[in-house]
Amino acid sequence: MIIGYARVSTNDQNPALQIDALKQFGCERVFEEKVSATSKVRPQLDRLVDSMREGDKVVVWRLDRLGRSIKDLIALVELFKERGVQFVSLTENIDTSSPSGELIFHIFASVAQFERSLIIERTKSGLTAARARGRVGGRKPLLSKEDVKKAKALAASNEISISEIAEHFNVSRTTIYKYLD
Missing domain, CATH: 1.10.10 (Arc Repressor Mutant, subunit A)
Structure with missing residues (x-):
């Protein structure tokens, strides 16, 4: 069975692009989630893992839709491998059914983690620069x-x-x- 997994970070985002791509690839079943990647609780991903069987193929639109970190991504793909399940990421054109596909997966996962780290670093730098200019973040005090x-x-x-x-x-x-x- 070809199983898809689509995730968006907030209820405001629309997973239609991901779902369309997964169905076009041939996914017979798609698990859809609206939860931040940083959340450890992802019930639809848990349901996907519980439902997969040897010989299945798990498909995502992009690597960052599946894992919270490189460690998390690798752990999930290793779990898939242990259960005899192949993994495909459409955007990065990764298919772990071959040794070269596994290598590409690890390279792209590293790049994705690096990109996330850069975003976090830039955000922190921006907040520090804003504070240096006298701007303070957070909620305004409720009482004067x-x-x-x-x-x-x-x-x-x-x-x-x-x-x-x-x-x-x-x-x-x-x-x-x-x-x-």
């Missing part, structure tokens, strides 16, 4: 410095409960406790 002083004074008076203080500032009790510590 003045509001924090007021909340602390109200809490210290023991006349008003934390719930009432939180309600007054339109925040959760957890937020008030965070500022009181």
